[in-house]
Amino acid sequence: MPPTLASLVHHSALKLTVRAGEDRLDVPVRWAHVSELADPVPYMEGGELLLITALKLDAEDPEAMRRYVKRLVGAGVVGLGFAVGVNYDDIPEALVQAARLEGLPLLEVPRRTPFLAISKAVSAAIAADQYRAVTAGFAAQRELTRQALTTGPEGLLAALAAQVDGWAALYDASGAVVAAAPEWAGRRAARLTADVERLRERPAPASSVVAAPDTEDRIELHSLGTGRRPRAALAVGTAAAPGTAERYAVHSAIALLTLTTERSRSLHAAEQRVGAAVLRMLLAGEPDHARAVAGDLYGGLLDAPFRLLVAESAPRQGTDGDPLDALAEAAESAAARSGEAVLVVPERDRLVVLATDGGAAVTACTAYAGALEAARLVPESKGGDNDALVVGLSAPAGPIAAASAYRQAEQALSVARRRGRVLVEHEHVAAGSVLPLLADDAVRAFADGLLRALRDHDATGRGDLVASLRAWLSRHGQWDAAAADLGVHRHTLRYRMRRVEEILGRSLDDPDVRMELWLALKATSGE
Secondary structure, eight states: OOOBHHHHHTOTTTOOEEEEOGGGTTSBOOEEEEOOOSOOGGGOOSSEEEEEOOTTSOTTOHHHHHHHHHHHHHTTOOEEEEESSSSOSSOOHHHHHHHHHHTOOEEEEOTTSOHHHHHHHHHHHHHHHHHHHHHHHHHHHHHHHHHHHHTOHHHHHHHHHHHHTSEEEEEOTTSOEEEEESTTHHHHHHTTHHHHHHHHTSOSSOEEEEEOTTSOOEEEEEEEOSSSSOSEEEEEEESSOOOHHHHHHHHHHHHHHHHHHHHHHHHHHHHHHHHHHHHHHHHTTOHHHHHHHHHHHHGGGGGSOEEEEEEEEOOOSSOSOOHHHHHHHHHHHHHHHHTOOEEEEEETTEEEEEEETTSHHHHHHHHHHHHHHHHHTOTTOSOGGGGGEEEEEOOOBOGGGHHHHHHHHHHHHHHHHHHTOSEEEHHHHHHSOSGGGGGSHHHHHHHHHHHHHHHHHHHTTSOOHHHHHHHHHHTTTOHHHHHHHHTSOHHHHHHHHHHHHHHHTOOTTSHHHHHHHHHHHHHTTTO
16 A cells, blocks of 8 residues: 555654644655745646745745645645744744645654655655555466466456456457356446447457446456457456556456467367368268267267358458458357357358257357348448348258258358348248249349240230230130130130240240240239
8 A cells, every 4th residue: 555644644753743634644645755946836746745844935924825735735735744943943823724724734844854754754665565566466467377277267257356356257259248257247247248349349459448337336348369359358347446456467367368368269270170171071971070070079069950051241342340250259159158069160251150950059140140131221320241241041950961951051042142131041942932033133034035025916916915825824724714814715715825836936735835934924923
């Protein structure tokens, strides 16, 4: 603890006497300064004990002393030491009254106590306090290191919370709380998600001080990691600004958690390489070899139905983040929180995710895609890069059907791209109608070309071949039913169908021709 006026008064060798401001002696003293200037304020920084003999002061003038003391208090001077027996045998009453009026502690310094002794006492106390702080900081560093090596981030956070007499929380790359100490701090830390997200947008290392909602905590947020984008964040909540020892502890925690994060990144890269090998084996129809390579790392993932997700991102310029990276973070963070395995394989502008069916990773990916889809509907949204991401999700499958699941995901991805959707599930495509697929421009062009001759014929007023063809095909070639729908005789309809064959040069007896004509009619039915 730094020296205070009280500690100097109690210093037996100094023999100081309090003449005013008895109730303010617990104020810390940053330095002891000697000045005989009539106005020393320009040279004060605040927190000083000013030592004077009143060599150049009219210490008996009440008005002059009031102005003098008032300026000292305004400059942050915490105390005034007056040496008696030099220029004045006693402290003039005008100065005593001015000090009492302003609440400035006034200390009487006996002649036998040199100012140098007071300065040395203050300096020694400050040095001792700094030594204690550094020693405590090193002790905290050792304890935090021990906890990091033996109990991991949870133990480190508990030790840090004890060192700062507050609480601490660790966030993952998605901004979710992964650990907190004490346990009750998790709820408080969860309220800072928006602040953590803003911190993640700044290049690492970054930090900020925020206020927790509904509390008086002072909270520091620090990004963790050495990459362009932080991999995690640390929150430290205290009642007041940390002192020197507490600051050592916080910086030590940041360093240790950063090392852990960077080590995790190296392990993560190695895991991705293993995951890529497992995926290649599954797609090659070698599930047994894939299980052997996966081992404990991904083995459990292959024991239950899984889904394959394939995502693509179009090349972009001048954007702040890669949606594929964000999608990968969402999947991995959700899986880590739920304790499930997930296989994430980046492939240039593509991302492949193999995750447990119905698990947290699949849910997180669909939620992320849903958020991008919703952002597209807001014209003023800043999510301009949302259009860059498309995702296809397979139906549930097992290791033997991995190749089929991959094709399903690619098919769903292709449909999502054509429909302008962020995510399409293969099950929805298979359960729906083929007709929405006819909205493709290439299909429309084919349909227009196939039916153009018939429409040109009808435009001359020589018949209604297109409507007749539609009615006949919809009735599966039943002449009487189709003719009744049109309100014409069946012989008239037969004549029209012969004209269709003549104009198109194709036989309606061919089922492929009937199928193509029906799809062409459906593709252009909105016109």
